Amino acid sequence: MSVLEAVIRSVAVVAAFLVLPLLVGQTEHKFMAHMQGRLGPMYAGGWHGWAQLIADAAKFVQKEDVIPAAADRGVFRIAPAVALIPYMAGLAFIPIGDGIVGADVPASAFAVLAALGVGILGHLMGGWASANKYSMIGAMRGAAQLVAYELPMVLAVASVALAAGTLSLSGIVEQWQPWWLLWQLPGAIVFFIAALAEINRTPFDMPIADSEIVFGAFTEYTGLRFAFFLLAEYAGIVVMALLFTVLYLGGWAGPLAASLGVVWTLLKAWIIAAIIVWMRVSWPRLREDQLHRLAWVWLIPIALFQLALTAVVVVMTR
Amino acid sequence: MSQGPFAFVAGLAGGLRTTARTMRRTAITQEYPDVLPDLPPRSRGVIALVEENCTSCMLCARECPDWCIYIDSHKETIPATTPGGRDRQRNVLDRFAIDFALCMYCGICIEACPFDALHWSPVFELAETDIRDLLHERDRLAKWAQTIPPPQPLDPAAPDPAELAASRKPARPARPAADGAAAAERPARPERPERPARAERPDRPPRAERPAGEERPERPARPPRVEPAERSMPLPRPQTDDHGAEAPRAAAPEAPAAPEAPAAPEAAAAPEAPATAGEDATTQVLPTVASDPVATDGPGAQA
Amino acid sequence: MTTRDIVFICFAVLAAGCALLAVTTKQVVHAALWLVATLGTIAGCYFVLGAELVGLVQLLIYVGAVIILVIFALMLTRAPIGKHDDLATPGWQRAIAAVVGASLTALIAAVVLPVVTDAAVDIPASTNKGVSAAIFGVWVWPFELLSVLLLSALIGAFIVSQVVRAAGRPTGGEGR
The missing domain is CATH 3.30.70.3270 (Alpha-Beta Plaits)
Structure with a gap:
């Protein structure tokens, strides 16, 4: 890999990291509005408010960066970066087409999971350093949630990796067959629920439950740092949707995959993201104890069952 | 979860269905600065x-x-x-x-x-x-x-405006009697200024003069009530507060023409008063006072 | 000296510095955060050495889970912001820690130094297959023993919490 290629790939990943979350955000704006009988943003940019999120970013840049007097300033400052960068790293490992990937590593499935697990550290740091009880509660909820849902998620991914016989996401897509949709269905459901919980989306948004604890770990944040946290949240949706597409929906598999592969991947991921938005509009938030009950009583047994099923089928067919 | 382990699935699907259905409908948002809102009649801007x-x-x-x-x-x-x-x-x-x-x-x-x-x-x-x-x-x-809209037509089921209703009402048969009563009570009037509750109010005499100019707006609403006999009265009785003013008018005809008796609470109280006081003048005064909240303790002290 | 060596040295120095800060800082949560940095840079060392899977496991398990739990536990103790001067450990603990650390260093040095002196060492390529074959082949018994140990710890924790609940002490949790 030459230096030029590395630079191009890095720039491409950063561009995707900045653009795709905005697309998801705009989708959320519009879907949410129409699902509630509204129109959503209509002004910014002229056509149906397409530039609303860019305008929001411009607004956030102008805002004052307030740091609470009692806060731990250093930790408070770097927390948004710690929350944001793991998602960027995760995005770099996910292929969106045959050979189109930021960094093609042998164990990319594992690498994405490892990167995503670090993201919560930013919430924890921000929540603790804000010197605010709501921030603290939000951070603790987020950490407990992550620890609870990381396990079923890793087990579900392990099942797919076992089925494909590789830890590489590109390899998994190459091995993917349409009948895996049924074979890996329990794992897919577990992965989807765990992914929702990891990125704090409704119905698992207790860490930022605005009606209970203001805005969780982000309560004290303003301006650009707050925007970074929000960007991390939407980047989380992008990463999870792409990962789900690649693991369970065959990535770029589809008609004319050779030329339209990237379009297929992005379209599938966009549909997943739209479903995530749809759930946010439709469903209430779970209670904290229900969240943990769901993880430990339902998801982990189902994930273990899926792993066993996959192992049995793999052993029988090979 | 009460109807079975998977009952919640129906609820979740119902939620998704509801939002999807709303999404298919047209949004109700009014794009205000571009499209002016369709204001309801009688809007208060x-x-x-x-x-x-x-x-x-x-x-x-x-x-x-x-x-x-x-x-x-x-x-x-x-x-x-x-x-x-x-x-x-x-x-x-x-x-x-x-x-x-x-x-x-x-x-x-x-x-x-x-x-x-x-x-x-x-x-x-x-x-x-x-x-x-x-x-x-x-x-x-x-x-x-120039932006005031023309008045809305009345609802067909609405009652007539007060003016119309009043003008259509048949004239009260008891009115001549009331005139007689007013004439009859005149001699008793001079007593009244001596009552402490009334005498304490210094604003009374000016008020009695003011209506000529300022209470005119209310006049058209009840033209039949304005009796020539009352107008000629020099005494302040009809010009008390709004609710106080109605009471004597309802009650005043009652005392002489009792058989008609249109179940007003003051009318029920009025026939009892003469039994205790036994005097025509007090029967006229008492209902007035009883309906006047400021002066309620006045007659209590008297009786 | 290759680029790889330079990157490795950078990571190693960073790891050592972070570790030093982790044990010297007077703020509890900062110590935990420096520990995160230490473990992360050690994962970087693994990557540079080509042990990709080990590095990822280091990130996923240590940075992603263990440290999260540590910080979580610290937060439960209402770790204050700012310096915490009564955090000083007593002298005998420092002495024991020094002894343990020194002996560990000596042990590793005894293993590593002969390798370093040897001019040409052939590092076997650490592939995912190789690591799994090692874990589930040569080292399967220690691996299983470790999982039994963890399981017994889990059961122990469960029993402790159940015994406390049975003893009639109010436990915060809502009864279902």
Whole structure:
């Protein structure tokens, strides 16, 4: 890999990291509005408010960066970066087409999971350093949630990796067959629920439950740092949707995959993201104890069952 | 979860279905600055002034709960049009302003205006960048007057307006008797100023004179009630407070013409009063006093 | 000296510095955060050495889970912001820690130094297959023993919490 290629790939990943979350955000704006009988943003940019999120970013840049007097300033400052960068790293490992990937590593499935697990550290740091009880509660909820849902998620991914016989996401897509949709269905459901919980989306948004604890770990944040946290949240949706597409929906598999592969991947991921938005509009938030009950009583047994099923089928067919 | 382990799935699907159905419908958002809203009839936007109707009577300014109406006027003399006639005086409006920073849009001024000079206008875009610019003078208020919509037709099921209903009512047969009663009680009147509850009110005599000019707005609402006999009375009784004023009118005819008895509570109380007091004058007075909340302890002390 | 060596040295120095800060800082949560940095840079060392899977496991398990739990536990103790001067450990603990650390260093040095002196060492390529074959082949018994140890710890924790609940002490949790 030459230096030029590395630079191009890095720039491409950063561009995707900045653009795709905005697309998801705009989708959320519009879907949410129409699902509630509204129109959503209509002004910014002229056509149906397409530039609303860019305008929001411009607004956030102008805002004052307030740091609470009692806060731990250093930790408070770097927390948004710690929350944001793991998602960027995760995005770099996910292929969106045959050979189109930021960094093609042998164990990319594992690498994405490892990167995503670090993201919560930013919430924890921000929540603790804000010197605010709501921030603290939000951070603790987020950490407990992550620890609870990381396990079923890793087990579900392990099942797919076992089925494909590789830890590489590109390899998994190459091995993917349409009948895996049924074979890996329990794992897919577990992965989807765990992914929702990891990125704090409704119905698992207790860490930022605005009606209970203001805005969780982000309560004290303003301006650009707050925007970074929000960007991390939407980047989380992008990463999870792409990962789900690649693991369970065959990535770029589809008609004319050779030329339209990237379009297929992005379209599938966009549909997943739209479903995530749809759930946010439709469903209430779970209670904290229900969240943990769901993880430990339902998801982990189902994930273990899926792993066993996959192992049995793999052993029988090979 | 109560109807089975998977009952929640139906609930979740129901939620998704509801939002999906809403998404297929047209949004109800009104794109306001681009598309003006379709306002309901009788919308209360701002208060508009029809200058021609204003007599500078100051009623609106006085009724305003937060004193946001400013009126300046002066008197002009109109020379007599006929030789030997009397010169007339007329109020000329110099300034009429409403401070919409103070106004709370209660509409009391509009209710109070006797000549329909104030109206609700549906215009609602009166935002300003400086709070002092919210003090709107008569030119702006008059411009809004052109936006006053024509009155809505009455609902077919609505009762007749008070004026119509009153004029259609058959004349009361008891009225001549009331006249007689009023004449009969006249000798007893001089007693009244001696009663402490009444004598304590210094504002009574001026009030008795004021209605000639200022309580006129209420007159058209109840023309049949204004009896020539009452008008000629020099005593303040009919000009008490609004609710106090109604009581004697309902009760006064009762005392002489008892058999008719239209179940008013005061009417029920009135026949008992003469039994205790045994005097015509008190029967006339007591219902008046009993319905007047300020003076209730007066008759209690007496009886 | 290759680029790889330079990157490795950078990571190693960073790891050592972070570790030093982790044990010297007077703020509890900062110590935990420096520990995160230490473990992360050690994962970087693994990557540079080509042990990709080990590095990822280091990130996923240590940075992603263990440290999260540590910080979580710290937060439960209402770890204050700012310096915490009564955090000083007593002298005998420092002495024991020094002894343990020194002996561990000596042990590793005894293993590593002969390798370093040897001019040409052939590092076997650490593939995912190789690591799994090692874990589930040569080292399967220690691996299983470790999982049994963890399981017994889990059961122990469960029993402790159940015994406390049975003893009638109010436990905060809502009864279902």
